[in-house]
Amino acid sequence: MTTVTTDTELSKRFHWISRLLEGWSIYKKSFLGKIGLTLLAVFALMALCSSIPPLIDPMYQPMAGVDPEIFTATGPSTRHWLGTDFMGRDILSQLLTGARIAFMVGVSAAFMSVFLGTTIGMIAGYTGKFMDTFLMRLADMIMVMPALLVLLMLAALFGQLSIWFIVFFIALFRWPGVSRVIRAQTLSLKHRPFIEAARVAGASNLRIIFRHIMPNVLPLSFLYMTFQVTSAIIIEAALAFLGFGDPGTVSWGMMLQWVWKTGHMFKAPYWLLPPGICISLITLSFYMLGRAMDEVLDPRLRKEVETD
Amino acid sequence: MDHGEETILELDRIVKKYRTKAFLFGAHGQEVIALNEISIKITRGEIFGLVGESGSGKTTAGRLIVRLEQPGEGKIYLDGHDITSLKGKASKAYSRRVQMIFQDPYQSLNPQLSIFDTISEPLIIHKIGNTKAKEDVVWQAMKSVGLSPPHDFAHRYPHQLSGGQRQRVAIARAMVLNPEFVVADEPTSMLDASMSAQIFNILLEMRKKLNVSFLFITHSLAAARYLCDRIAVIYRGNVVEMGPGDEVIENPKHPYTQALIDALPKFRYSGDKKRYQTLIRAERRVPEHAGCPFFSRCKRADPIKCSREKPPLMRLGDSHSVACFFAEPGIKTSSGDNA
């Protein structure tokens, strides 16, 4: 049997480094994965650039401030690469800020929902009986609630919702999906000999869940995070589009809202298309990332080298 | 007769039943009796073999001893104390004294934990020693199972080790708490012969150096002969023969034990006739739960007596017991009556 020798001190201590590298070499082979990662890199760059003020005018603020020389929606020009919106604000700057918001919302909401879902899934799966039934029925109830509708109702009740409120609620609505999958995985791990060995060694339930089950379930959690990001971004965009987003932030959904509300939908394609395309592309790229990670995480899906 | 030696572990009339899930509304699941009133006494420092085929209940007996499951009836005694229904702290204390080596080295180690973490886990659970002390114990355990030099193996992960190496890690993990009693559940059935030999020798070493007692569960009579002081043969949840290893193998008295010995491939082309020939070709149909468990396959069986009465374990000579009415002419039951 070929043994992988990890001979450097560093990789002995931080085994996860060598596993990361191994994972990377497998990831690299996936066509989808490379495209997805490239796209994400572009968006990440956009998000970073959003903090760099444009060189038009040091006092220029793309959100509130308007280009003093422009009063209407204008097409792309040398000064405004994507044109301006109906108030004269630079579209490109808005797009860049939207990227930052998308990442923030997407990743935070995904992280929170996966955190909740994993913990609840593991506890339900391992302890079983009453706790399991209770948690899973709770999950069922949340799953059947229409997330968007409830958020809209809340928005109607409380007025505009802040962006972090939205993130929190997305997480609250999305954890049940994750917990089902993690619970299933926990159930299958529960009876494996190494778990029984831990029980025989005298480990408490809590220790078994967090020391033995969790590391084996985390890869699945990470995978699910990528799917959750896409769903979070879309929910936020939908909310913003319907007018219930955070008015202080400019997200791509918000941009679409403005296009629609000011009646420029068919009049200003340079304004309509960029945010829409970005939403689709970022969703797609996270999905591709997830697919490629699938191969990294499950050794059985990897393809061996072919000979003729 | 214990000859004055301590009994470290005793199973007293243990019964374990399983109910398979009910199929449709109202229909009851089938009841399967895994262990049907088993009684075994193991002395300190002994390697006791429990030999049986699949479905015999041998693994269940092991699991009951380490308390992965509870018996339906009967009691288990460790060093004279009843441990059948321990809870909480007492249960945790029990796990320091009784440990288990699992059958499948590919599944009994957590793939996400390094070898060092796996072996030190029991020490962490029982809060034994500080970091340095733990490291010393783990190092020592690894050396004693032949994973030397320890620092070569400590940071590796199970998938980087061969089956034999993994099983040695499992043994180190079981021994690190210095238990008094270890259940070894078919520790070599998934390994090649040369690996198995290594494992056997490690177990013998452990017994010699630490005076640990073992319950060695196996389907191989030959392995039991090599390793065990005493052997019990188990068939469908019943102990059918028990005695010193050499005695049971050279002078088997129960037709099932004899059939097992007949069935083993010998190293010569067996044009030789089978020595005992106790099996009938087609099985008889029997009512469940009645009579001798071996009745359906036994050539020697009496159609009336053996189908109605279950033979108890009867003593033949010094320490050899058999559960068969016809094991020997003039055989006496433990109460002294003729069978």
Add this chain to the structure above:
Amino acid sequence: MALLVAENLSVGYQTQNGYLRAVEGVSFSLDAGKSLGFVGESGCGKTTLGMAVMRLMPSNGLIREGRILFDGEDLLKKTDEEMRQIRWQEIAMIFQAAMNALNPVHRVIDQITEAIHTHTPSHNKDEAYEQVRALFKFVGLPEDRMRDYPHQYSGGMKQRAIIAMALACKPKLIIADEPTTALDVIVQDQILEETKSLQREFGVSIIYISHDISVVADICHDIGVMYAGQLVEYGAREEVFDNPVHPYTKALLSSYPTLTGEKSKLMPIPGEAPNLINPPFGCRFSDRCTEARVSCRSNPPMWLEITPTHKVLCHQCRKHCGE
């Protein structure tokens, strides 16, 4: 007349870490109606050998050199279509854990008749049915269980069904890879007996692959001992077991506990099998061999003839020649 002859067969797999030389330079010959056993531990290449004869290698497998002559014709030169014809009708295979390969949603009899029908479409349904009934009788399965589903069979019965399926088209050769490993001792013994009598009845040749030496000794006329992809000892059953010459064969035999005879200490073989991606240039067993000399590590071993039918791949065994 030799039914199957392999000449200098080398087979390997292309893996992420390099080319793995699973089988190297193996030659053997099997007569009609005889059985040949390949014994070795996991990773020695015996399963690969069996798959190579059937040309059932996975996509990353490669038969690098050698010839496989079946009935005088080189199997490696056949087209895929020709091999398809040969498989099952001339050469049948029983894979490891084959009993798990029975489709749980079809009745056993349907699966066997389908196998028959695929390979001999000329037989109509009734003829196939009759054939299966006869087969069941031969393998010792009760006729009234023909229409059962696989999960209703015990392990031993499933294995017998697999054997029946392998015999369905009356092949000349059966390659059986660990067919009784998952079975209990008593059932295994019954199946081995039945296999021997089937061989007498049908005159079929058998290649029997196992890690269990005692089983191979029981059933095979000739034995090949494999280590690290190479054949290290080859001869008639009595010769190899009563008079093992290769240090690995000797070590292997003494690592098995026995039921009879002296209870001597079991000698495990120290060390691990070599990496087959970069196997050592000299003898592959040299770093674990008790009789190794320095020359063993640097020079590849040659075949030595102990008797006309017994040969061994080793330098140090020269002293046994002519015994």
